[in-house]
Amino acid sequence: MMGSKGNVGQDQSTLFRGDDTELRLKDERSVRGTPAKAMPAFILGEELADLADSDPRIVVATADLANSSRTRDFANRHPERFIDFGIAERNMITAAAGMASCGLIPYVATFASFCAILGAEAIRTDCAYPRMKVRVVGHHSGISMGFYGTSHHSTEDLGMMRTIADLTVVCAADANQLRAILRASVEHPGAMYIRLGRGRDAPVYDDVPSDFAFGKAIRLREGTDLTIITTGSQVHASLAAADRLAEEGISVRVVDMHTIKPLDAEAVRSAARETGAILTVEEHNIIGGLGSAVAEVLVEEARIPFRRHGIMDEYSLIGPPAALYAHYRLDAEGVAAVARELLEGKA
Template sequence: MTTQDQSEIFNGTASVAFKDARSIDGTDTRAVPAFVLGEELAALAEDDPRIVVLTADLGRSNRALDFAARWPDRFFNVGIAEKNMITTAAGMAAAGNIPFAATFGSFAALLCAEQIRTDCAYPDLPVRVVGHHSGMSMGFYGTSHHSLEDIGMMRTIADLTVVSATDANHLRALLRLSLDHPHAMYLRLGRGRDPEVYDRVPELTLGRAHTLRDGNHLTIIATGSEVHPALDAARLLAERGVEARVVDMWTIAPLDREAVLAAARETGAVLTVEEANITGGLGSAVAEVLADTGISTAFRRHGVPDEHVPVGPPAGLYAHYRLDADGIAAVAEELLEGSPR
């Protein structure tokens, strides 16, 4: 009997190595967002019988099987039927449960946009749609598996909360926060091998970003997988005499407008960084705040331009689009060339 389970490839444990020399290798799977999901939810379910978990045949890739091992009667593998999974989750939420429905970000946000809007957000049901392996993390699988439009699409849906996990500890905080959130939520997870930014589980408040580094020459507002390279870029810039503030804008809808306005007023320029299409994404959200308030500042959106990215290893794609530390630092310097320090 054949199987469609390709989790070993997606997890990076297969004999075929879909990476290059610059890709992160040997990362403990317990320390990356895609792999603490099931473990954390299983622990939370001990005290909260409302939690149920659904997946579309990707229980190994998102580690939902860690939840299934402890709570088999509260775990549902719907097979490769993502739209049905979201609608099923909505029905469970209507019955008083808190469902977490997890699949690749490209499938969750793009394929299931109608179900998220009409079945979850419109009736205001507490469904948590988990889009993992977002951005370009599945580089070799091409456009069908790249999730670059999800931020722009999800943040335009009324009554849908959109958040982005920075690392494993941050994901744990998001999952805990979500339990008392009464509305539908889209949780965006990174490439599954995100380096640590938070050395402990942080305290989170929706609508309030975290300033991770202070500076007065410019502010780098990053989200998700781009927060860590943004911090590295700030250190590179400091060596060149440029002090960059770094803001983790993990809360995309609602956006932290005050953090954006403070950056514009207190620093010389604002640079947004995201592993996503810049059309309609985080950069657009920040630009809307600046435009609405009439604040004038040097500003640039940095991410993937409005194009379909090439097929290739993720690390190579990050370098190609200057979404690594060196690239972000170079873009920041370009922005500052016409801005007084």
């Protein structure tokens, strides 16, 4: 037992994320008790199968992780358009580029560390450079793999992917936003990297966003004292942190910067002008990811208090995910604490 807040009856997503609950190594409830539709990675195959019902161009591939990504759901409905490459991630990505060159739209899914980091060269040279419509889906990103350790953690993938020319980079905050991303991705030109968590992320969007657009940030909460610009798994924690700060009289705008590239620079400039302070929050190294992208916009603007929050420039620790989120202050309490430090001039 590493902490005790006595929150009895919390759902599995709350336990996993470590928000408002005690941190434990084990729990009596199985992940099988968590509704699959509430898990972003777990609706991937289902949504792609729905899209494929009316679009014969869509094909799906995995690298021995059909169950982890739930692309098995696609395979069950469209077995003739599903390929399991085994543990051959780079070959899978290159083969997908070949499929795209023939007019197909391949969605290839594996752990983020294995596609974005291991397969970076194939994404760059085979997919993005010739502008092939390949959608590389990196699930179980960031530190969500917990005990699996450094080889399976991906805290560098956004930095690596956003430096690749002609590659769209986008992060899903929850299941409904993932559905919107997948639907919008079908006709989007060029290659794409779609980053998912492990799937236990708490819901952010009540419905599938009807007006979703790549490169257009979503303002989820208004505020005047500070803007938190966040992405993916950290959107829910940032909203919860804003709620806590509101109880203290601190007004926080929250922006979901789902698209890391192309970045919505105007949303950053508006936040700088209208709230006077910006905190970026991401489950990623503070170097190279969302924080760096926002800083590149701010460097041309008037100076304001600014801080990047995420994993410091180090290899993340190994342990239960909830404990890791608390350690790196990527839970609601931690994000709120960092925001207070920024406003108090302690960045």
